[in-house]
Amino acid sequence: MPQVRFTRRFSMAHRLLADAGSRCAVPHGHNEFVTVTLATDAQMDFGGSNYVASFESLKTRWHGFIDGAVDHAFQVGAADPLLDWFRTHEPQRLNQIMVFDGDPTTEAFAIALRRKIDAILTAENSAYRCIELALEETPTNTIVVGETLSAAERGWMAGGWMDRPDLTINDLTP
Numbered sequence: 001m002p003q004v005r006f007t008r009r010f011s012m013a014h015r016l017l018a019d020a021g022s023r024c025a026v027p028h029g030h031n032e033f034v035t036v037t038l039a040t041d042a043q044m045d046f047g048g049s050n051y052v053a054s055f056e057s058l059k060t061r062w063h064g065f066i067d068g069a070v071d072h073a074f075q076v077g078a079a080d081p082l083l084d085w086f087r088t089h090e091p092q093r094l095n096q097i098m099v100f101d102g103d104p105t106t107e108a109f110a111i112a113l114r115r116k117i118d119a120i121l122t123a124e125n126s127a128y129r130c131i132e133l134a135l136e137e138t139p140t141n142t143i144v145v146g147e148t149l150s151a152a153e154r155g156w157m158a159g160g161w162m163d164r165p166d167l168t169i170n171d172l173t174p
């Protein structure tokens with residue numbers, strides 16, 4: 001059965017603090033693209049619909065997450081003092097703050113997105129599974145997550161926002 005591949009574009013901002021001397025310690029933004037490749041063991045309905053699932057049924061919830069939660073989110077590490085700044089001064093914007101344990105690198109973000117689409121496909125009882133997720137941070141930097149996540153990649157922040165099939169992007173309490 002042919003694989004299906006979808007791409008979505010969004011804007012984001014982040015800053016990386018582990019390397020204090022890096023220019024990436026200042027908040028900055030990127031216009032990024034996320035591409036997911038989906039595979040299935042099911043057979044298409046030859047002579048009928050000629051597909052296993054419509055594009056719409058496969059991508060509506062996923063793209064709803066990208067458009068409704070990822071686009072224009074600010075990504076921070078849980079220890080970043082800017083998180084407390086938002087908590088204190090602009091709590092109404094916390095739903096646009098994506099929080100990571102550690103720096104919000106493109107690698108961390110790609111693993112988080114992969115776990116989110118896995119959660120969505122599982123919740124939908126989809127016949128498809130994600131076999132690759134590519135996250136283009138800039139035209140010259142792309143992170144690719146393959147078919148199988150390691151135990152460490154699944155265990156990091158386990159049970160948190162990235163494992164829920166919803167629009168959440170942090171685990172902050174109101």
Ligand SMILES: Nc1nc2c(c(=O)[nH]1)N=C([C@H](O)[C@H](O)COP(=O)(O)OP(=O)(O)OP(=O)(O)O)CN2
Binds near residue numbers: 141
């Ligand atoms: N391993 C990682 N390293 C860096 C990340 C990351 O997510 N993972 N991110 C950054 C910054 O976001 C930075 O904005 C991108 O860095 P850079 O490669 O310097 O971007 P350029 O557009 O300037 O790339 P060139 O192709 O070299 O012009 C830094 N590091």
